[in-house]
Amino acid sequence: MNSVHLIISSIVFLIIESITAAPATSIIFTTLGRSRYAFDIFSLPIEINGYELQLTDGHSVNFNGHFASPYNQTVITDSTVADPPPVHLLYVTERNGSSSIYLDVVSYPGLDRTRKRSVLETGSTRSQRRLVGGSDGRISMKDRPSLVGESLIYVSTHEETGVGRTSWAAVYSTQLSTGLTRRLTPQGVADFSPAVSPSGLWTAVASSGENGWGGEVEELSTDIYVFLTQNGSSRVKVVEHGGWPSWVDDSTFYFHRRGDDGWWSIYAAILPQNMPFTVDSVVTRRVTPPGLHSFTPAASLTKNIIAVATRRPGSDYRHIELYDVASGKFKELTQLVAPRANHYNPFISPDSSRVGYHKCRGAGNNGKMIKNDLFLENIKTEKPDISLFRIDGSFPSFSPDGNRIAYVGLPGLYVVNSEGSGNREIDPDVSAFSTAWDPKRKGVIYTSVGPTFASEDTDVDIYSIEVDADEPGYTKLTTGGQNNAFPSVSPDGKWVAFRSGRTGHKNLYIMNAIEGEKGGLTQLTNGPWSDTMCNWSPDGDWIAFASDRHNPGSGSFGLYMIHPNGTGLQHLIHSGSAGRTNHPWFSPNGTHIVFTSDYAAVSAEPISNPHHYQPYGDIFTMKLDGSELTRLTHNSYEDGTPSWGPKFMTPENIQWSVDEEKCAFEDSQWLAITNRVDDAKIQCGG
Numbered sequence: 001m002n003s004v005h006l007i008i009s010s011i012v013f014l015i016i017e018s019i020t021a022a023p024a025t026s027i028i029f030t031t032l033g034r035s036r037y038a039f040d041i042f043s044l045p046i047e048i049n050g051y052e053l054q055l056t057d058g059h060s061v062n063f064n065g066h067f068a069s070p071y072n073q074t075v076i077t078d079s080t081v082a083d084p085p086p087v088h089l090l091y092v093t094e095r096n097g098s099s100s101i102y103l104d105v106v107s108y109p110g111l112d113r114t115r116k117r118s119v120l121e122t123g124s125t126r127s128q129r130r131l132v133g134g135s136d137g138r139i140s141m142k143d144r145p146s147l148v149g150e151s152l153i154y155v156s157t158h159e160e161t162g163v164g165r166t167s168w169a170a171v172y173s174t175q176l177s178t179g180l181t182r183r184l185t186p187q188g189v190a191d192f193s194p195a196v197s198p199s200g201l202w203t204a205v206a207s208s209g210e211n212g213w214g215g216e217v218e219e220l221s222t223d224i225y226v227f228l229t230q231n232g233s234s235r236v237k238v239v240e241h242g243g244w245p246s247w248v249d250d251s252t253f254y255f256h257r258r259g260d261d262g263w264w265s266i267y268a269a270i271l272p273q274n275m276p277f278t279v280d281s282v283v284t285r286r287v288t289p290p291g292l293h294s295f296t297p298a299a300s301l302t303k304n305i306i307a308v309a310t311r312r313p314g315s316d317y318r319h320i321e322l323y324d325v326a327s328g329k330f331k332e333l334t335q336l337v338a339p340r341a342n343h344y345n346p347f348i349s350p351d352s353s354r355v356g357y358h359k360c361r362g363a364g365n366n367g368k369m370i371k372n373d374l375f376l377e378n379i380k381t382e383k384p385d386i387s388l389f390r391i392d393g394s395f396p397s398f399s400p401d402g403n404r405i406a407y408v409g410l411p412g413l414y415v416v417n418s419e420g421s422g423n424r425e426i427d428p429d430v431s432a433f434s435t436a437w438d439p440k441r442k443g444v445i446y447t448s449v450g451p452t453f454a455s456e457d458t459d460v461d462i463y464s465i466e467v468d469a470d471e472p473g474y475t476k477l478t479t480g481g482q483n484n485a486f487p488s489v490s491p492d493g494k495w496v497a498f499r500s501g502r503t504g505h506k507n508l509y510i511m512n513a514i515e516g517e518k519g520g521l522t523q524l525t526n527g528p529w530s531d532t533m534c535n536w537s538p539d540g541d542w543i544a545f546a547s548d549r550h551n552p553g554s555g556s557f558g559l560y561m562i563h564p565n566g567t568g569l570q571h572l573i574h575s576g577s578a579g580r581t582n583h584p585w586f587s588p589n590g591t592h593i594v595f596t597s598d599y600a601a602v603s604a605e606p607i608s609n610p611h612h613y614q615p616y617g618d619i620f621t622m623k624l625d626g627s628e629l630t631r632l633t634h635n636s637y638e639d640g641t642p643s644w645g646p647k648f649m650t651p652e653n654i655q656w657s658v659d660e661e662k663c664a665f666e667d668s669q670w671l672a673i674t675n676r677v678d679d680a681k682i683q684c685g686g
C-alpha cells in the first residue's frame, strides 16, 4: 500500500518535474506610490446631510465603483423605515494579486440615522461575488465596470496588440451566467472609460482611434465613439477630443476635455434623433466654467446635476463636487468631510440619492493610520515558474543565493530576508539609488549615492558597503562625482560595470570591484548619447543596458547588450520609434531579461489616477533573441526597477505592521494651478 503510494507520487513528481523543467525563480519590482494608496469606495448622500459610508471591505485596493441598482432615496430619509435596502456595488479590486471586478451587496441592518454613528460601528452585512478576473482566464487589468441586464461591460488588457507602444485596453462584454465574453472594441484600436446609456443600447468610450498612443501622459488624445452595447457594431465617432463620457439619457452625455484656455471642463454632447451620427450632427457645449479644473463627470439620471472631481486654485487636493447645470453652481461634498484627502472618479446612484467615489481609507481628518500593509505583494502571472512580487521600496535586488533583498527608500538603504523577516536599516538617510550584490563576497552590496535623473556633472558616486559588519563599512569606488551610477558586478566578483558622465556624456565603464577606479578602469562604450542601467549576465559574456543612442537626447530609450570587451553590440528591444524601455536584468540562467517598458502604452486615462510620472511602465520578460515577449504586469501605474533572483519565493503576500501614514500620495502634479503658466513654458521649451 505504502510502496504503491510512493511509486504513484514519484511518477506524479516526475511529471511535474518534466512540465516545469526550468528552475523556478522570482522577480521583484517597484510601483511608484502604489503602496500608499489603500483605496476603498465611499459614498455620501446627495440631498440630505448624512455621513460618509465606507462601501468596500478594506482589503487591498478597491476603486472605480458603479452602483448596479437604485439606492432608494425615500428609505434613506424616512426614519420610520428601519433597514435601508442593500447597496449593489460593482468595483475593481486588486486583491489576490490580479485585477478583478467584484459585485458586493451590502446591507446596513442596524444603521441608526438619528445617532449618526459611523457605519463601521453599526456593522454591515456583505455578500461578495467575483464577476471577472482572478484565477479564471488570462491576467489583465480590469476597469470601469457597468451592468446591462446580466452582461458586464468593462475594460480589459488581456489581448496583446502585437505592436509596440499601443495600448491593450479594450472594452468587453461578459454574459455572467455563461461566462461568454465578447470583444466590443475593434482590433487595432484602444478604448478607455466605457459608459453604457441608461437603456443599455449604446456604449460611449474614449478611444485613441487608429492613431495609437503618442506618448501623452497628461491628457490622452482621445475622441469619443459610440457603438451598440450588444455587439460593438454601428461604431461611430461623435466627439473629437474628449474622454470619460457619462450618459444623461440615450441621446445626451457629458464628457471632459482640457480646453484651449488650459482648464479641464465638463462638456455636453447631444446626439441627433436618428442614426447615423456624425461629429458634425452632434451638438457639443461647454458646461462648467473656466477658473477651476472639473473632470471625470458622472451624470444624474433624474436631476439636472453632475458629480465631478475638481482641482481648485490654491488646493493640492482633488474633491468631489456637485454641479447644478441650471444654476451653474457648485456644491462641495467631500471638502466638508475630509478637506485634506484626494477623492477620485465619482459615480451616482440611479435614483440620484448618493454619490460614490474612492479615496484612501484612513485618510482625512481622523488621523487614522493604515496598519498591516503589504511589504511584498504577490502578483499573479501566467508563468508558473516565476513568482512575481511588488516591493514597498525601490531598486530591489536579490543576494546571490536569493535569500536576501537589498532595496532603497529614496532616501535610505535597507536589507531584508526574502521572506520578510530581519529588515535592517543600513543607513536611513543616504540618498542611495540602485542596488547590486557582490556574487562572491558575502554581504557586500554596491550602490550609487546622489540625486537621480540628474545631469552628467552631478555629484553621484559608487560605493561598496559591507552590510553585515557591525558598523557598515563604506568603500568609495569612483571619484570625481560625475554621475557614476548603476553598478553591476561581474560573476567572478572582479569587476563592476557602471555608467558615468565624465566625458560629458553618460557612457559605460568597467572598474576594479575591490579597489574601484584606481585599481583599473576601462571605457566600454563611447558616444554622444546616454548608455545607462547596466546589468552583467550570469555567464559573464554580456552587459545589458538602456540607451538612447538611436536618437540621442530624445528621451527615447531601448535595450542593448555588449560583450565586456566592447565587441558584439546588439539591439534587444525598442517599443516603437519613440518608446522607452529601461532597467534590463538577466534571468539567473541568462537566457531571458526582465525590464520595464511603455510597450503596452497606457491602460487608463491618466487623469483618473493619482500622480504617476510615467503611467505607462509595465514589467516584461523576453528571450535574448527577442522572442517570448511576455507582459507580467497589467495596471495603470508606473512599474519599474525589476530584478530577477534564483529562488522561487512562496507566492504569498508578506505583510508588515507599519506605523507611518500610508495615505501620503500626490494628486496629478500637472493639475496644480499656481504654476500653470510656468509648466506650459517648460513643456514648450523642452
Ligand SMILES: *[C@@H]1O[C@H](CO)[C@@H](O)[C@H](O)[C@H]1NC(C)=O
Pocket (backbone or CB within 6 Å): 021, 022, 023, 025, 385, 386, 587, 588, 589, 590, 591, 592
Ligand atoms: C531559463 O529561465 C527562463 C526564465 O525563467 C525560463 O523560461 C527558461 O525555461 C530557462 N531555461 C532553461 C534551459 O532552464
Ligand SMILES: *[C@@H]1O[C@H](CO)[C@@H](O)[C@H](O)[C@H]1NC(C)=O
Pocket (backbone or CB within 6 Å): 070, 072, 073, 074, 075, 081, 351
Ligand atoms: C423606495 O422605498 C419606498 C419604501 O420602501 C417605496 O415605497 C418606494 O416605492 C421605493 N421607490 C423606488 C423608486 O423604488
Ligand SMILES: *[C@@H]1O[C@H](CO)[C@@H](O)[C@H](O)[C@H]1NC(C)=O
Pocket (backbone or CB within 6 Å): 059, 060, 095, 096
Ligand atoms: C483574497 O483576498 C482576500 C482579501 O484580501 C482574502 O481575505 C482572501 O483570503 C484571499 N483569497 C485567496 C484565495 O487568497
Ligand SMILES: *[C@@H]1O[C@H](CO)[C@@H](O)[C@H](O)[C@H]1NC(C)=O
Pocket (backbone or CB within 6 Å): 228, 230, 231, 232, 233
Ligand atoms: C448587432 O446588434 C444589432 C441589434 O442590437 C443588430 O441589428 C445587428 O445586426 C448586430 N450586428 C452584428 C454584426 O451582429
Ligand SMILES: *[C@@H]1O[C@H](CO)[C@@H](O)[C@H](O)[C@H]1NC(C)=O
Pocket (backbone or CB within 6 Å): 540, 541, 542, 563, 564, 565, 566, 567
Ligand atoms: C570578446 O568577448 C566575447 C565573449 O565575452 C568573445 O566571444 C570574443 O571572442 C571576444 N572578442 C575579442 C576580440 O576578444
